[in-house]
Amino acid sequence: MKEFTFIDLTGESPESTSESTPEFEEPPSSIANTIPSSDRPVLCKEQQDLIELILTGRNVFFTGSAGCGKSTVLKAAVNLLYMMGKNVHVVAPTGRAALQVGGMSTWSYMGWTPDYHKYDIETLLHKGFRKHIEKRLKDTDVLIIDEISMVENHHLERMNICMKAVIAWKDWRKERDSRPPGPRRDAFSVAKTIPAFGGRQVIVTGDFCQLPPVKPFEFCMHCGQEMIADDDGAEFNCPDSHGPFLETHKWAFRSTAWEEADFVHVNLQEIHRQKDEYFIRMLQKCRLGIPFLPQETETLMNHPCDVQKATKLLCTRNEVAMVNRENFNRLKTPKLEYHALDGFIARQEVHTQLPQYHDRLSDGTLVACRDQRLESHVTLRGGMLVILQINLDIKGGLVNGSQGIICGFERFDSMNLPKVHRGKDTEYIPSDQRIIGDHAKLREKQIKEFMEQQRGDPRLAKAWPRVLFHNGVKRVIYPSCVVNSVGDKEPYSLLHRTQIPLLPGWAMSVHRSQGMTLDRVIVDLSHAFEEGQVYVALSRATSLHGLKVMGNSSGLFVTGGNPEVQSFLLAKFGDRLFQSVREFSGHLMNGGDGENYWAQG
Numbered sequence: 001m002k003e004f005t006f007i008d009l010t011g012e013s014p015e016s017t018s019e020s021t022p023e024f025e026e027p028p029s030s031i032a033n034t035i036p037s038s039d040r041p042v043l044c045k046e047q048q049d050l051i052e053l054i055l056t057g058r059n060v061f062f063t064g065s066a067g068c069g070k071s072t073v074l075k076a077a078v079n080l081l082y083m084m085g086k087n088v089h090v091v092a093p094t095g096r097a098a099l100q101v102g103g104m105s106t107w108s109y110m111g112w113t114p115d116y117h118k119y120d121i122e123t124l125l126h127k128g129f130r131k132h133i134e135k136r137l138k139d140t141d142v143l144i145i146d147e148i149s150m151v152e153n154h155h156l157e158r159m160n161i162c163m164k165a166v167i168a169w170k171d172w173r174k175e176r177d178s179r180p181p182g183p184r185r186d187a188f189s190v191a192k193t194i195p196a197f198g199g200r201q202v203i204v205t206g207d208f209c210q211l212p213p214v215k216p217f218e219f220c221m222h223c224g225q226e227m228i229a230d231d232d233g234a235e236f237n238c239p240d241s242h243g244p245f246l247e248t249h250k251w252a253f254r255s256t257a258w259e260e261a262d263f264v265h266v267n268l269q270e271i272h273r274q275k276d277e278y279f280i281r282m283l284q285k286c287r288l289g290i291p292f293l294p295q296e297t298e299t300l301m302n303h304p305c306d307v308q309k310a311t312k313l314l315c316t317r318n319e320v321a322m323v324n325r326e327n328f329n330r331l332k333t334p335k336l337e338y339h340a341l342d343g344f345i346a347r348q349e350v351h352t353q354l355p356q357y358h359d360r361l362s363d364g365t366l367v368a369c370r371d372q373r374l375e376s377h378v379t380l381r382g383g384m385l386v387i388l389q390i391n392l393d394i395k396g397g398l399v400n401g402s403q404g405i406i407c408g409f410e411r412f413d414s415m416n417l418p419k420v421h422r423g424k425d426t427e428y429i430p431s432d433q434r435i436i437g438d439h440a441k442l443r444e445k446q447i448k449e450f451m452e453q454q455r456g457d458p459r460l461a462k463a464w465p466r467v468l469f470h471n472g473v474k475r476v477i478y479p480s481c482v483v484n485s486v487g488d489k490e491p492y493s494l495l496h497r498t499q500i501p502l503l504p505g506w507a508m509s510v511h512r513s514q515g516m517t518l519d520r521v522i523v524d525l526s527h528a529f530e531e532g533q534v535y536v537a538l539s540r541a542t543s544l545h546g547l548k549v550m551g552n553s554s555g556l557f558v559t560g561g562n563p564e565v566q567s568f569l570l571a572k573f574g575d576r577l578f579q580s581v582r583e584f585s586g587h588l589m590n591g592g593d594g595e596n597y598w599a600q601g
């Protein structure tokens with residue numbers, strides 16, 4: 001049995017490769033004949049070497065600066081592992097991050113909710129598992145954890161110990177269920193005798209220089225009680241005297257699980273997002289915590305740029321909401337409303353544990369879709385600045401994060417909707433209107449139903465937005481349907497949402513922008529409060545020409561360089577990681593010209 005939760009090599013919206021329900025069943029097809037060769041990513045040498053390493057079965061951690069192609073490698077690796085017959089699970093620390101990679105959250109994978117951290121490890125182990133979770137963990141061949149910077153030390157350790165017990169500790173369920181209760185072995189002592197994560201291959205990726213774990217050491221892993229932080233928030237203790245646990249040890253790489261996994265550490269060095277070496281080196285300095293020189297700060301604050309109709313990146317959600325609301329209300333054009341069409345196709349005979357996926361909110365949307373990348377409600381109007389949420393046309397430069405302005409609307413016409421290309425069709429279907437990949441028939445059907453839902457409600461829009469993107473491409477944006485597989489065995493249940501894939505483009509939170517590429521961006525760091533925010537914000541830009549930094553230059557001193565992370569990177573990758581940016585800084589300090597430094601060799 002194979003389960004695969006992320007297949008798309010084209011970069012289109014994350015889908016599952018699990019089979020659809022009989023109503024929409026399609027013949028199995030290989031990656032080769034479902035994805036045009038022109039749309040497959042071209043891997044550079046270091047990316048190819050990394051893929052080969054992963055395919056050997058070793059546990060691997062790979063990282064690199066923003067824009068080095070971590071997501072590209074992840075997609076390619078998962079596809080190849082799948083074609084090798086591996087049962088692959090891709091997980092991430094939050095629901096939204098998980099949906100970005102077509103997987104599930106670490107919580108869902110383990111069968112937990114955040115409240116389960118209130119259990120001590122013994123209770124979590126002996127009380128917290130259900131049979132379908134046990135089967136999921138045992139059936140896993142490869143576990144891939146994305147956005148590792150946000151995974152807290154003890155969360156990873158809880159996963160490690162529980163996977164060890166479920167996969168390799170044969171007697172744990174018998175001990176748990178014995179009546180009367182028999183002697184139980186201590187989970188921590190037993191875990192020491194079992195390979196990390198129960199012997200499953202673990203691939204971990206992310207950038208520890210980006211966003212850190214939220215609320216580390218909130219509950220004691222040993223006793224389950226709420227931890228007490230000291231006045232500085234630097235040390236955590238529990239009422240039963242477990243600890244102390246230092247705030248500096250919050251990172252996943254400080255966990256016992258990390259040490260046991262014996263990862264091969266790989267740092268991707270080639271940058272694909274930015275081409276300007278001067279800008280790349282400044283970003284790498286920010287990432288590594290090397291302070292900007294005065295001339296670099298001056299360059300970032302005062303350089304020629306074109307940020308007309310650019311998105312503003314802000315550090316708090318309240319700031320984002322206010323900016324988007326104010327700009328939206330300034331427009332006098334008519335409002336057009338779009339209401340998401342959510343659905344859940346349950347395989348009840350197989351997945352009896354999923355009734356909660358049918359739960360709906362008062363507006364009719366599914367609770368289970370609340371972390372979807374597509375919004376539950378979208379309101380658009382002419383002249384509105386927008387951001388594209390999917391990779392629509394890679395050749396045409398229309399990707400996740402592409403910015404543009406709504407320049408008109410096209411009346412509904414079912415003939416123009418995205419559709420599945422059937423082999424015998426003679427009709428030409430533009431690439432951005434062609435539905436390919438898994439669940440194609442389901443997605444086509446949902447897009448049609450979305451249009452009918454809009455038509456049937458007098459409050460909703462009867463036209464599709466036409467967007468003029470900053471690169472000069474003009475395109476009608478049709479609904480997009482995102483499908484996620486749910487369950488532990490085939491045939492999988494399917495959770496799906498259909499909506500217009502556009503966001504208001506005047507402002508966005510730094511957190512939400514992580515992973516996006518923005519050609520034009522205005523960064524306001526006045527309220528930067530979290531490690532890594534400055535680096536994440538600056539590295540969304542593709543060039544200095546498309547970047548403007550607003551506010552006081554003091555915001556640039558909130559760098560992405562956590563000392564603990566710096567020490568980790570130095571230990572694993574050596575001083576060469578820092579040396580080139582130090583040499584560049586020395587060149588500038590000696591009066592050199594940053595922009596011509598690389599041309600001079």
